[in-house]
Amino acid sequence: MKDPAAAPRIHDVAKLAGVSVATVSRVLSNPSIVSERTRQAVEKAVEETGYTVNLMARNLRQQQVGAVLALVPNLANPFFSEILAGISGTLRAEGLSLLVLDTRQTDPGSPSRGLRAYLNRSRADGVIVLDGSLDPALFDHAACPPVVQACEWIDGLVGPRVLADNTSGARMAVEHLLGLGHRRILHLTGPSANTLSQSRAAGVAAALAAAGLPPAPRIEGAFTLKSGHAASAALLAQAELPSAVFCDNDEMAIGLMAGLRAAGLRIPEDISIVGFDNIEMSAYASVPLTTVRQKRAQLGRRAAETLLAQRSAPAPTELILPVELVVRDSTAPARDHLRVAARDRSA
Amino acid sequence: MKDPAAAPRIHDVAKLAGVSVATVSRVLSNPSIVSERTRQAVEKAVEETGYTVNLMARNLRQQQVGAVLALVPNLANPFFSEILAGISGTLRAEGLSLLVLDTRQTDPGSPSRGLRAYLNRSRADGVIVLDGSLDPALFDHAACPPVVQACEWIDGLVGPRVLADNTSGARMAVEHLLGLGHRRILHLTGPSANTLSQSRAAGVAAALAAAGLPPAPRIEGAFTLKSGHAASAALLAQAELPSAVFCDNDEMAIGLMAGLRAAGLRIPEDISIVGFDNIEMSAYASVPLTTVRQKRAQLGRRAAETLLAQRSAPAPTELILPVELVVRDSTAPARDHLRVAARDRSA
DNA sequence: ATCGCAAATGTAATCGGTTTCATTATGACT
DNA sequence: AGTCATAATGAAACCGATTACATTTGCGAT
Numbered sequence: 001m002k003d004p005a006a007a008p009r010i011h012d013v014a015k016l017a018g019v020s021v022a023t024v025s026r027v028l029s030n031p032s033i034v035s036e037r038t039r040q041a042v043e044k045a046v047e048e049t050g051y052t053v054n055l056m057a058r059n060l061r062q063q064q065v066g067a068v069l070a071l072v073p074n075l076a077n078p079f080f081s082e083i084l085a086g087i088s089g090t091l092r093a094e095g096l097s098l099l100v101l102d103t104r105q106t107d108p109g110s111p112s113r114g115l116r117a118y119l120n121r122s123r124a125d126g127v128i129v130l131d132g133s134l135d136p137a138l139f140d141h142a143a144c145p146p147v148v149q150a151c152e153w154i155d156g157l158v159g160p161r162v163l164a165d166n167t168s169g170a171r172m173a174v175e176h177l178l179g180l181g182h183r184r185i186l187h188l189t190g191p192s193a194n195t196l197s198q199s200r201a202a203g204v205a206a207a208l209a210a211a212g213l214p215p216a217p218r219i220e221g222a223f224t225l226k227s228g229h230a231a232s233a234a235l236l237a238q239a240e241l242p243s244a245v246f247c248d249n250d251e252m253a254i255g256l257m258a259g260l261r262a263a264g265l266r267i268p269e270d271i272s273i274v275g276f277d278n279i280e281m282s283a284y285a286s287v288p289l290t291t292v293r294q295k296r297a298q299l300g301r302r303a304a305e306t307l308l309a310q311r312s313a314p315a316p317t318e319l320i321l322p323v324e325l326v327v328r329d330s331t332a333p334a335r336d337h338l339r340v341a342a343r344d345r346s347a
Numbered sequence: 348m349k350d351p352a353a354a355p356r357i358h359d360v361a362k363l364a365g366v367s368v369a370t371v372s373r374v375l376s377n378p379s380i381v382s383e384r385t386r387q388a389v390e391k392a393v394e395e396t397g398y399t400v401n402l403m404a405r406n407l408r409q410q411q412v413g414a415v416l417a418l419v420p421n422l423a424n425p426f427f428s429e430i431l432a433g434i435s436g437t438l439r440a441e442g443l444s445l446l447v448l449d450t451r452q453t454d455p456g457s458p459s460r461g462l463r464a465y466l467n468r469s470r471a472d473g474v475i476v477l478d479g480s481l482d483p484a485l486f487d488h489a490a491c492p493p494v495v496q497a498c499e500w501i502d503g504l505v506g507p508r509v510l511a512d513n514t515s516g517a518r519m520a521v522e523h524l525l526g527l528g529h530r531r532i533l534h535l536t537g538p539s540a541n542t543l544s545q546s547r548a549a550g551v552a553a554a555l556a557a558a559g560l561p562p563a564p565r566i567e568g569a570f571t572l573k574s575g576h577a578a579s580a581a582l583l584a585q586a587e588l589p590s591a592v593f594c595d596n597d598e599m600a601i602g603l604m605a606g607l608r609a610a611g612l613r614i615p616e617d618i619s620i621v622g623f624d625n626i627e628m629s630a631y632a633s634v635p636l637t638t639v640r641q642k643r644a645q646l647g648r649r650a651a652e653t654l655l656a657q658r659s660a661p662a663p664t665e666l667i668l669p670v671e672l673v674v675r676d677s678t679a680p681a682r683d684h685l686r687v688a689a690r691d692r693s694a
Numbered sequence: 695a696t697c698g699c700a701a702a703t704g705t706a707a708t709c710g711g712t713t714t715c716a717t718t719a720t721g722a723c724t
Numbered sequence: 725a726g727t728c729a730t731a732a733t734g735a736a737a738c739c740g741a742t743t744a745c746a747t748t749t750g751c752g753a754t
Contacts, residue, residue, distance in 0.1 A: 010712095019733075020734045021712090022736095023732085025713085026712095026733090035732060038732080050488070052490055053711070054407075054469045055711095056407040056412065059711090060403040060407050060709085060740070075431050076428055077425070078423065081423050081424070081427075084428075085422040085452070089449070092448075097446050099446055099447075101445070105435060117399075118444070121354070122400075122401045122403050122404075122740095142354060143399055225627055225631050285633070288605075366703075367703065367704045368704090368740090368741080368742090369703070369705080372741070373742095380702075381702070385702080403739080403741085404739070404742085406709095407711085407742095408742045408743080
C-alpha cells in the first residue's frame with residue numbers, strides 16, 4: 001500500500017492522462033511539439049494530481065543544478081548584501097536560485113578546505129566571487145564551475161570580472177578635495193592587501209600626482225565602522241592634522257566622523273571627509289557624507305548577466321561600471337584656502 | 348573516445364581500485380564497514396582520479412537536497428543579512444547549503460506565484476521564513492518542506508517559531524523613558540500589518556498601562572531610514588511635541604534623529620529617542636542611540652537549529668530569545684520632570 | 695575437516711525525470 | 725490509391741550515485 005500523501009510522479013500523471021511519461025515530459029518542457037488534444041489532457045492530469053517536477057531528477061539528467069553560488073566575505077555586511085540582491089533578481093528572472101556562502105565562516109584552521117567542496121559543478125552551475133582574498137588555486141580544477149569575479153577580484157585568477165571604477169572614483173573624490181583647496185589630505189584605506197584598496201590608492205595617487213603633490217599619508221583600516229572610529233585617535237595624535245580625509249568606504253568615514261566629532265572637531269569646518277560607496281546611511285549620518293556612488297545592485301545584476309553569458313560565449317571580459325561623486329555636507333573649502341582667497345582679494 | 352577532461356565517476360574509481368562501485372560508495376559514506384585493505388586501495392584511487400561525488404545523483408537517490416531555503420523580505424537590509432549569517436553558519440556545520448530568496452523581488456503582479464515553485468521538497472530540505480507578510484496558504488501543500496518562522500511570523504501558519512522578545516523589549520524601552528520622567532511618548536511604528544510592530548506595540552501599551560497612562564500616539568513608518576526621516580516632519584507638525592520617541596527599529600530612529608537635528612532640536616536635551624535592534628551603526632550615530640539589543644546572528648542560528656531538530660522530532664515549538672536595553676546618549680531625563688523635581692524641592 | 699555466523703563485497707534495483715531512437719499516425723501531393 | 729515527408733507518440737536508455745539483497749570470504753567453535 002502506497003503512502004497516499006506521497007508526491008505524484010510523472011508516471012502517475014501519464015497514467016491518468018492515458019499517455020506515456022515522455023509525452024508528459026514534453027508537455028512540461030516543450031509544449032509546442034505535442035498535439036493540442038493530448039496537451040490539454042496532460043495539463044488536466046497535472047492539475048488533478050497536483051504534480052510538480054522533481055528537480056533533483058531533472059537536474060541529474062540535464063547535468064545542471066539550477067543554482068548559482070555567491071562567495072561573499074561577510075554576509076552580514078550590507079555592502080555585499082545589496083550586491084547579492086542584484087544578483088538574486090537577475091537569477092530569478094532566469095529561474096535560477098542563489099546559493100550563498102560566507103567565506104569567512106569557514107573552519108579557521110584551513111579557510112579554503114571547506115570552500116573547495118562547494119566549488120563543484122554538481123553544486124552550482126556558476127560562481128560569483130565577491131571576495132578578493134581567496135586563493136586562486138581554489139578555482140583551478142576541472143570540476144569548478146564557471147567563475148565571475150565581482151566587486152573585488154583575485155590576482156592570478158583569469159576570467160570575467162565586473163568592477164566598479166574604483167580608481168576613477170577615488171580620483172574624483174580627491175580632485176573634489178583639491179578643488180576645495182585642500183592640500184593636506186589623508187587617506188584612510190582598507191586592508192593593504194585588498195584589491196579595492198589598491199585600486200583606490202592608485203586613484204588617490206593619480207589625482208595628487210596630477211596636481212604636483214606628494215603621495216598622501218595613510219592610515220590603514222578594515223572597512224569597518226570600528227576601524228574608522230579607531231582611526232580618529234590615530235589621526236588626532238598626528239603632529240599636523242590633515243584638512244581633509246578620503247576614506248576607502250562610507251562605514252569607515254562614518255566611524256571616523258563619530259570619533260572626530262566626539263573630540264570636538266567640526267565637520268566640514270575643521271576637517272572635510274569623503275567616503276566611498278554611498279551606502280544608504282551616508283545621507284543620514286551626523287553630517288551627510290560626501291561620497292562616491294557605486295551602484296551595487298546594478299553591479300550584482302551585471303555580474304549575474306556576465307555569468308549567464310559565459311554559458312554561450314566564454315570570454316574573460318572585464319566590465320568596469322562608472323561611479324559618480326555625490327557632494328553632500330561633509331566637505332567644504334579648506335580654511336587655508338579661504339585665507340589665501342581672502343588675501344588674494346585684499347591684495 | 349571519451350572526453351579526457353570529463354569528471355571521473357564512481358565507476359572509474361571502482362575500476363582503478365579493482366572493486367565494485369558499491370564498495371567505493373561505502374568507503375565514502377561509511378568507511379567503518381569496509382576492510383582496511385580495500386579502504387586504502389579505494390582512497391588511493393579516489394586520490395589519483397580526483398573523484399568527487401556527484402551531488403545531484405546522491406541527492407536524487409537519498410531524496411534530500413542538502414540545502415535550506417531562507418525567505419527574506421529584503422536581502423539588502425543588514426538586519427536580515429545578519430540573521431542570514433547566523434543561519435549560514437549553523438547550516439555549514441551540518442554540511443548544508445543556504446539558498447536565499449528575496450520575497451519582494453517576485454513578480455509584482457502575483458507576489459506569491461513565483462514563490463510557490465520554490466516551496467518544494469525537491470528544491471530545499473527546509474525553509475526558514477523571515478517574512479511575516481506572506482500568505483500562509485503558500486505553505487499549505489504536501490510538497491512544502493518543513494518550515495520554521497524566525498524573527499517575524501505569519502498569523503495562521505502553525506509551526507515552530509524563533510522570535511526575539513519584542514514585547515518585553517518595547518516595554519523595557521518605554522519603561523526606561525518613563526523612569527526618566529517622560530510622559531509624552533510617541534511611538535514610531537513599523538507597518539501596522541507587521542507582526543513585529545504589533546508585538547512591540549503591545550509592549551508599549553503594557554508599559555504605559557502599568558504606569559496608568561493613556562496609549563501612546565503613533566506615527567506609522569516602514570522600518571526604513573527614509574520613513575524615519577519623513578516622520579520627523581510629521582512629528583514637528585504636531586501641536587504639542589513629545590518629549591520622547593520610541594522607534595520600532597534603529598534605522599527609523601536614525602532617520603528621525605537626522606530630521607530632528609536638521610530642524611534644530613537637540614538630542615537628548617530637547618527630545619529623547621530610543622530604537623530597537625541595536626544595529627552596529629547605532630553606536631556611531633550622530634548621537635549614540637539608546638536601543639534594545641537583539642542578537643540577530645543567534646536568532647539565525649537558533650532558527651537553523653530548530654529546523655534541523657524538526658527532522659527528528661517535529662514539534663511546533665516557540666522559542667523566545669531575550670533582549671536587553673542598551674542605554675547610550677540619546678535618552679535623558681525629561682525636562683518637565685526636572686522642573687517638577689525642582690518645584691518639589693522648593694516646596 | 696565441517697559447520698555456522700559475521701564481515702566483506704558484489705550485483706542489480708532504484709531514485710524520477712529527460713531524451714534518443716523507433717514506430718505509428720497524419721496529411722499533402724502525384 | 726499510393727508514396728513520402730512530417731508530426732506525434734511510445735519504449736527504453738540514461739544521468740550517477742546509494743542501498744537492498746545475494747554471495748563470498750574469513751574465522752572460531754565443534
